[in-house]
Amino acid sequence: MTTASSTESTTEARESxxxxxxxRDLRVWYGSTRGPxxxxxxxxxxxxxxxxxxxxGESGCGKSTLGRGVLGLLPAGAAVDGExxxxxxxxxxxxxxELQQLRxxxxxxxxxxxxxRLNPLMKVSEHFEETLKTxxxxxxxxxxxxRALEALRGMGIPASRYESYPHxxxxxxxxxxxxxxxxxxxxxxxxADEPTTALDVLVEAQIIQILADLRRNFDxxxxxxxxxxxxxAEACDRVAVxxxxxxxxxxxxxxxxxxPQHPYTQELLRSTISLGTTGLHFIPGSPPDxxxxxxxxxxxxxxxKAMRVCAEEAPPEVLLPSGSRNTCWLPxxxxxxxxxxLPLEVEEISVADEA
Amino acid sequence: MLTKPDTATSETAKDxxxxxxxxxxxxxxxxxxxxxxxxxxxxxxxxxxxxxxxxxxxxxxxGESGSGKTTLGRTLLGLNRATGGSIRYRGRELAGLKESDLxxxxxxxxxxxxxxxxxxxxxxxxxxxxxxxxxxxxxVPDPVERRAKVAETLERVGLSPAxxxxxxxxxxxxxGQKQRAVMARAIIAGPELLVADEPISMLDMSVRAKILQxxxxxxxxxxxxxxxxxxxxxxxxxxxxxxxxxxxGRVVEIGPTEEIFAxxxxxxxxxxxxxxxxxxxxxxxxxxxxxxxxxxxxxxxxxxxxxxxxVAVAGCGWEGRDLGALLERHWLAEGEDVxxxxxxxxxxxxxxxxxxxxxxxxxxGRGHEAAAIISLxxxxxxxxxxxxxxxxVKTIEARDGKAHVxxxxxxxxxxxxxxxxxxxxxxxxxxxx
Numbered sequence: 001m002t003t004a005s006s007t008e009s010t011t012e013a014r015e016s017x018x019x020x021x022x023x024r025d026l027r028v029w030y031g032s033t034r035g036p037x038x039x040x041x042x043x044x045x046x047x048x049x050x051x052x053x054x055x056x057g058e059s060g061c062g063k064s065t066l067g068r069g070v071l072g073l074l075p076a077g078a079a080v081d082g083e084x085x086x087x088x089x090x091x092x093x094x095x096x097x098e099l100q101q102l103r104x105x106x107x108x109x110x111x112x113x114x115x116x117r118l119n120p121l122m123k124v125s126e127h128f129e130e131t132l133k134t135x136x137x138x139x140x141x142x143x144x145x146x147r148a149l150e151a152l153r154g155m156g157i158p159a160s161r162y163e164s165y166p167h168x169x170x171x172x173x174x175x176x177x178x179x180x181x182x183x184x185x186x187x188x189x190x191x192a193d194e195p196t197t198a199l200d201v202l203v204e205a206q207i208i209q210i211l212a213d214l215r216r217n218f219d220x221x222x223x224x225x226x227x228x229x230x231x232x233a234e235a236c237d238r239v240a241v242x243x244x245x246x247x248x249x250x251x252x253x254x255x256x257x258x259x260p261q262h263p264y265t266q267e268l269l270r271s272t273i274s275l276g277t278t279g280l281h282f283i284p285g286s287p288p289d290x291x292x293x294x295x296x297x298x299x300x301x302x303x304x305k306a307m308r309v310c311a312e313e314a315p316p317e318v319l320l321p322s323g324s325r326n327t328c329w330l331p332x333x334x335x336x337x338x339x340x341x342l343p344l345e346v347e348e349i350s351v352a353d354e355a
Numbered sequence: 356m357l358t359k360p361d362t363a364t365s366e367t368a369k370d371x372x373x374x375x376x377x378x379x380x381x382x383x384x385x386x387x388x389x390x391x392x393x394x395x396x397x398x399x400x401x402x403x404x405x406x407x408x409x410x411x412x413x414x415x416x417x418g419e420s421g422s423g424k425t426t427l428g429r430t431l432l433g434l435n436r437a438t439g440g441s442i443r444y445r446g447r448e449l450a451g452l453k454e455s456d457l458x459x460x461x462x463x464x465x466x467x468x469x470x471x472x473x474x475x476x477x478x479x480x481x482x483x484x485x486x487x488x489x490x491x492x493x494x495v496p497d498p499v500e501r502r503a504k505v506a507e508t509l510e511r512v513g514l515s516p517a518x519x520x521x522x523x524x525x526x527x528x529x530x531g532q533k534q535r536a537v538m539a540r541a542i543i544a545g546p547e548l549l550v551a552d553e554p555i556s557m558l559d560m561s562v563r564a565k566i567l568q569x570x571x572x573x574x575x576x577x578x579x580x581x582x583x584x585x586x587x588x589x590x591x592x593x594x595x596x597x598x599x600x601x602x603x604g605r606v607v608e609i610g611p612t613e614e615i616f617a618x619x620x621x622x623x624x625x626x627x628x629x630x631x632x633x634x635x636x637x638x639x640x641x642x643x644x645x646x647x648x649x650x651x652x653x654x655x656x657x658x659x660x661x662x663x664x665x666v667a668v669a670g671c672g673w674e675g676r677d678l679g680a681l682l683e684r685h686w687l688a689e690g691e692d693v694x695x696x697x698x699x700x701x702x703x704x705x706x707x708x709x710x711x712x713x714x715x716x717x718x719x720g721r722g723h724e725a726a727a728i729i730s731l732x733x734x735x736x737x738x739x740x741x742x743x744x745x746x747x748v749k750t751i752e753a754r755d756g757k758a759h760v761x762x763x764x765x766x767x768x769x770x771x772x773x774x775x776x777x778x779x780x781x782x783x784x785x786x787x788x
Contacts, residue, residue, distance in 0.1 A: 059559045149691050158683040159694055170647045171420070200419040201586055205630035205643050227560055230632025271564050274633050275616070277593045280571075282564040286529065354531040354562050 019046035019085075020221040021070065021189045026082035026092070028062075028069045034291040039065040041245035041293075042082070047189065050219040052211070054236030054253060056229060056268075060287055062245040067191040067225050071107050072099045086189065104135050108187035110179055112194040117178060118166040124152075125162050127181055135185055151184040152177070155210060172203035179210065186218065193225045208235045229272050233257050241265045244288050244298040251324025261326045263305045286354050297329065301346060305330060309340030371409035374445065374548060374580050375431065380404045381439035382423075382430050386652055398651045400426040402604035403440070405770070410547070413574070413581040415595035415612070417588060417627070421648045422601040428550045428584040432464045433457045444548075462492050465546040469553035471533035475525040481536050482521035485509065488544040504543065511576070512539045512569060531562035535569065542573060552584040567594060588631050592616055597778075600624045603651055603659040606770055610780030620773055620782040622667075623660045646680070653710040657765030658785065664743065670785055672765025673747025675715045679707030681744050685735050700727050715760040728758035 028040040039062040047053050055063045068074050070084050072091055084091040087106065091099060103109075111117045118127060128148035132139055139147070149159050155176035166174055175195060182190060192211065196204040212235050214220050224236055232239050232253060239257070240250035241264065249262035260266045270281045285302040288294050294301055300310040307329060315329045329336055382401040401423045408414050416424040429435045431442060437450035444460065452460075468474040475484055486505045488494075495501040502521070509517035512535040525533055534554060541549055551570065555563040567590060573579055585591050591598055592612060599609040600623065608621040619625045626644045644663040649655055655662050657672015662680060664671065686694035701707075702718040719725050732751055739745070749761045770783040 058561050146691065153687055153690070156687060158687055159691055160683065172647050200648075201588070201627060201630045202419060202643060203647055205632070208632065209643065228632060229560075234632050268561065271561050273560075273563060273567070273587075273590045273593060275589050275592055275631060276633075277589065280564040280568045280593075282568070283561045354529060354565060 017048050019048050022046045022083075022085040023070060024083040024085070026066070026069060026084060027080065028065050028074065029079045030065075030075075031077050032291060034289070036079075037290045038245050038293070039290060040069055041290075043242075043245075043247050045240055045247065045250060047221040047223060049188070049221055050215045051238065052215050052222040052224055052236045054232035054239040055223055055225045055242060056227060056232055056239060057242035058227070058268075058287055060290075061242040062290075063225050063242050064193055066242070067109075067193050067223060070223070071103060071109055071191060072096075073103075073109065104131065104187065105185045106187050106189065108182040108185070108190040110175075110182050110190060110192040110195050112197055115166075115171060115174060115198070118174060120166055123163050123165055124157075124177055127177070128184060131181060131184060147184060148180075151180040154183070155180040170203075172199055172206065175199060175203075175207055176210065179207075183214070183218070183220070187220070189221045189223075191223045191225065194227070195224070196226070196228070196231065204231075211235055229257070229269065230274065241268065244293055245290055246298060246327060247325075248299065248327045249324060251320075251322065255322050255324055259322065261320060261322075261324060261331065262328050263303045263330070264299045267302075267304070284353075297327075300344065306344040306346060307336070307341045308344050309336045311344055312340070371411070373407050374410045374412075375408040376443040376446075377407070377431070377440070378405045378443075379440035380427070380430065380437055380442060380450070382426050382435055383438045396652060399604045399654065400435075400651060401430060404601075404604075404606050405440075406599060406606065406609060408548075408580060408582065410580055411574075411578065412597065413583055413595045415591040415598040416582060416584045416601055417586065417591050417598055418601035419586060419648050421603070421651060423604040423651075424584045424586075424601045425552055427601070428552050428582055429466070431548075431550055431582060432461065432466055434466070459492070462488070462494075462544045463547045465541040465544070465549050467534075467537055467541050467549060467551040467554045470557050471530055471537050472525070472557075474537050475533055477525050479524075480521070481509070481514075481523050481525070481528070482506075484525075485536060485539045485543060488540060492544055494544060505539075508539045508543045509536070511542070511573070512536070513565075514539065529562075530558050531566060534558060534566055538566075538569065538573070542577060542579075545577075546579070548580045548582070550582045550584065553586070554583075555590060556585065556587060563590070570594070588627060589633075600627065603648060603654055605659065605783060606781075607660065607784070608780075608782040609770070610774075611778045614774075614778070614780055620780065620787050621660075621784045622664045622786070624782075626663075626665075645684070656711055656713065658768050658783075661743075661765070666786060667743040667746065668785060669746045669763040670765050671743075671747065672767070673713075673744065673762040674710070674765075675706045675712035675760075675762075676708060676710060677744055677747070677762075678715065678760060679704070681739065681742060682707065682735065685739060688738075697731055699723065700731055713762050713764070715758075717758040717760070719756070719758070725753035725756055725758040729753050732758070732760070 024044050026040055026043045027038060029036045029038050043066060057063050069080055080092050082092060129144055132144045132147060149162060157173060157176055196207050199207065208231055215222055226232060236253045238251060239253045240247045243264050249256060249265045256265060260269055267283045271283055283302055288298055296312050297310040297315050300306040309329050315327050317325055317327045318332055320326050320331060380401055381403060383397040383399050385397050386395045404427060416427060418424045426435055430437055433449055433452065440450060442449040482502060482505050485508060486501045489501050489504060495504055506517040509520055514520045514532060514535050555566050558566060574581065583595055595612050598612050598615045599606045600621065602623050608624045615624060619628055630643060644665060646663050655672060656674045661667045661671035662677055699720050700723045702720045704717060706712050706715045706717065717728050719728055729751060736745060747762050749763045751760050768783045768785050770781045772779055773782050773787045774780045
């Protein structure tokens with residue numbers, strides 16, 4: 001257990017360390033019959049060693065696409081633009097072969113559904129042998145075994161289960177195996193895409209604890225994609241809130257949850273049913289069609305604080321005194337006209353217009 | 356902001372009308388296996404559950420996957436067969452009723468399933484799907500009248516204007532809209548009881564509150580009674596009047612929602628409450644119970660929760676498998692070399708994995724003596740002295756060249772009344788005896 005003072009000093013060290021991975025103005029488009037869909041539209045963030053960045057938002061906000069896009073794991077037909085800097089190289093536009101070399105030993109991915117991501121015909125041992133042999137062909141057999149067992153031990157999977165098949169494990173154990181498999185090569189950067197969604201409360205809490213230990217013990221930089229705000233509050237250092245392909249607010253997780261600045265973050269937090277919920281609140285409407293996003297701020301049709309300027313011009317990203325980055329017209333009165341700050345008359349949204 | 360309507364909670368349980376009375380309900384699924392497909396025991400999905408449900412009440416069935424909550428909910432409507440016990444609906448016995456006798460009752464007992472995408476026929480338009488119960492029960496034979504009734508019901512669940520949705524197919528609707536259509540279908544025949552199995556867990560978080568609000572509105576307008584099956588304690592806390600916490604086919608604690616949350620009695624309830632991630636609490640360290648819900652085909656001796664329970668005592672039902680699990684945990688902490696050395700001491704320790712063995716006799720491996728196993732157990736005990744497991748160990752001794760371990764006799768805690776100050780609260784735990 002770390003004491004408060006040492007936690008503080010490591011946080012400082014983390015902030016001064018240079019980022020493991022930096023995304024700059026990252027864009028991802030998909031082709032569709034309705035025209036190009038900008039699933040991720042100009043996203044910028046950094047992840048430092050040992051830091052966990054939580055990526056939250058509603059379904060369809062682009063958070064999973066962003067996670068895959070960073071690792072170059074997009075389906076054919078997706079276009080990527082911008083920059084993802086990792087170890088001095090730009091991953092965007094890197095030849096597929098070179099990128100594949102990085103995936104595994106440098107860049108890891110933990111999937112949502114451990115049930116479907118492990119090969120049912122392969123023993124746990126074979127999964128590890130395959131992974132380790134691909135990236136370290138020189139490793140002798142006994143070393144492969146000992147490294148695999150070590151990784152599994154870290155996840156609480158006993159060595160006696162090494163020769164078992166995936167179906168012999170529970171969902172929680174399969175997710176631990178998946179995490180061990182992603183970590184056995186000690187990647188510096190890992191994306192975890194909804195790692196606990198399919199799991200029960202208690203098992204979910206166990207996995208979150210494992211992820212928290214991970215950044216403490218291995219200095220792994222982690223991007224945790226989730227729609228569960230409670231998990232972000234618990235397991236993340238920083239949080240980025242996504243809406244319709246944009247990051248609308250990002251900053252220290254405690255700060256963002258205690259003092260959400262962007263109206264979307266505020267609404268999202270209010271509409272989440274938590275133990276403190278005494279009344280139901282919800283955001284009217286549904287996220288926009290990304291083939292034809294609204295002009296101006298993408299949240300303005302649903303925003304309770306929308307002003308006239310919000311429907312006309314996209315808001316700038318501003319650095320707030322708290323250190324959070326916020327993409328909204330509200331905190332920048334000097335950049336707008338008095339008329340622009342008049343409340344926007346919004347159309348009535350029907351109850352059933354929802355995701 | 357819409358607040359929770361103050362309904363059934365204000366009534367006292369005694370004045371309220373009992374709608375459903377469940378007594379010692381059992382749902383066992385037989386297992387087939389082994390040679391000649393013979394009977395190989397049973398999965399006790401629901402194993403002796405009793406509770407009553409008042410009209411206008413919202414009862415939460417809360418537990419993890421494998422706790423039997425879904426099976427229990429389905430059995431209330433006769434979607435699973437009860438293998439024992441009784442379910443009385445307004446005094447009428449449902450358990451063992453023939454499908455043909457049950458069918459007319461389904462008008463009054465409806466279900467909303469978890470996955471709205473899977474509960475609508477993809478090739479049936481919304482008007483037909485929602486009007487189906489009317490057709491099946493022969494309530495509104497005239498197609499024009501039926502369509503009008505469907506339109507009215509769609510408006511009621513917020514799918515408005517109804518004309519916009521009637522001729523659409525499920526694939527044209529969003530998740531939340533589909534769940535609204537499913538609810539329209541559930542209420543159209545005028546039910547009294549709605550069993551809702553995780554109705555919001557597949558929906559996006561911003562839609563969950565809307566659907567939950569719809570449940571509350573419908574309850575108020577149509578005088579419904581709900582059984583809300585969920586693993587999500589936060590929504591259960593908001594939505595339910597009473598909560599039954601389930602674990603491995605049993606109700607381990609049942610009482611008014613406020614009491615369950617403010618003063619949980621059962622260690623499992625405490626564990627569940629402690630595990631809820633909460634955006635209002637940042638980075639709180641938690642004590643989680645180890646492991647996962649055990650196999651219902653071979654449940655632990657005594658209290659099913661004892662292998663994971665942080666406060667288990669001698670009489671909770673310790674057995675050989677618990678020693679096996681303890682050794683596994685010890686080896687996880689000590690590493691592979693220790694494990695290899697230690698496992699060599701045992702011959703073939705089937706007794707460490709087989710269920711229900713209270714007196715173990717461990718045969719030493721080739722070239723080893725029983726005393727070596729005893730000293731291994733002593734070493735492990737030193738390192739894990741805090742583990743509740745050791746409270747259940749009665750004797751460890753070397754006899755006849757074998758190491759013998761005997762556990763204290765355990766009993767299965769039954770659900771009993773632990774408090775009745777404001778409303779009855781029952782828990783099944785030796786610690787509340």
